[in-house]
Amino acid sequence: MGLSETEALVLRTYNLAEADKIVVCLTHGNGLVRGVARGSRRLRNRFGAALEPFTQLYITYYQKENHDLVSFRQVELIRSHFHLLSDAETLTGLSYMADLVIEFSPPYHPNARLFRMMKACLEAIATSPPDLQTILRYFEVWLLKLEGFLPDTKRCCECQARASENDTAFLGSDLLLRCRSCSGGEGNGFIPGASGETPGNTEVWPLCLCGRIPTGCEQDPP
Numbered sequence: 355m356g357l358s359e360t361e362a363l364v365l366r367t368y369n370l371a372e373a374d375k376i377v378v379c380l381t382h383g384n385g386l387v388r389g390v391a392r393g394s395r396r397l398r399n400r401f402g403a404a405l406e407p408f409t410q411l412y413i414t415y416y417q418k419e420n421h422d423l424v425s426f427r428q429v430e431l432i433r434s435h436f437h438l439l440s441d442a443e444t445l446t447g448l449s450y451m452a453d454l455v456i457e458f459s460p461p462y463h464p465n466a467r468l469f470r471m472m473k474a475c476l477e478a479i480a481t482s483p484p485d486l487q488t489i490l491r492y493f494e495v496w497l498l499k500l501e502g503f504l505p506d507t508k509r510c511c512e513c514q515a516r517a518s519e520n521d522t523a524f525l526g527s528d529l530l531l532r533c534r535s536c537s538g539g540e541g542n543g544f545i546p547g548a549s550g551e552t553p554g555n556t557e558v559w560p561l562c563l564c565g566r567i568p569t570g571c572e573q574d575p576p
């Protein structure tokens with residue numbers, strides 16, 4: 355609550371009344387933030403042209419208690435990706451990334467790794483637009499992983515025992531991994547550590563795009 359200052363990526367904007375905009379952004383410090391930028395559609399305004407989709411900026415905003423929408427006070431442009439928006443396929447891809455983040459990220463829930471990953475993907479698309487589809491697949495996988503939607507394939511979801519290479523673990527129809535004792539032997543059995551036997555296996559994930567995502571990605575997202 356109160357005044358916050360953080361780095362942000364603009365995901366989407368909507369017109370509001372005559373001169374205002376609602377801006378949805380992913381922030382480094384506070385996760386998904388929605389707010390009103392008063393006067394931002396006037397010709398002369400304190401935000402300039404910074405509040406456009408996929409712009410990277412520093413924002414200062416004020417949040418009142420029990421109010422979902424914050425009020426944007428100041429912005430400082432770090433990087434614009436305006437030139438990408440003229441290509442229809444790139445624009446569709448970027449809008450899809452924004453949709454996924456809005457859908458999967460709870461508001462005001464900081465996730466610094468997600469923020470860095472999205473920033474790196476935007477940079478990668480800006481550097482090499484032909485790699486758009488590959489980068490989108492990378493983005494999908496890491497978004498699911500960072501928001502906790504991919505199952506943990508290293509531990510039993512019931513007793514938290516670490517999966518062992520010497521014993522079979524069982525993947526249930528709920529896509530959760532259980533040890534032999536917790537599963538009662540129900541589900542698809544596999545030996546953890548034998549590569550490629552499950553889509554959640556660490557040998558298979560993450561989709562490695564080393565060299566394409568600029569800030570490195572071996573076992574962790576950038």
Ligand SMILES: [Zn+2]
Binds near residue numbers: 514532
């Ligand atoms: Zn167990």
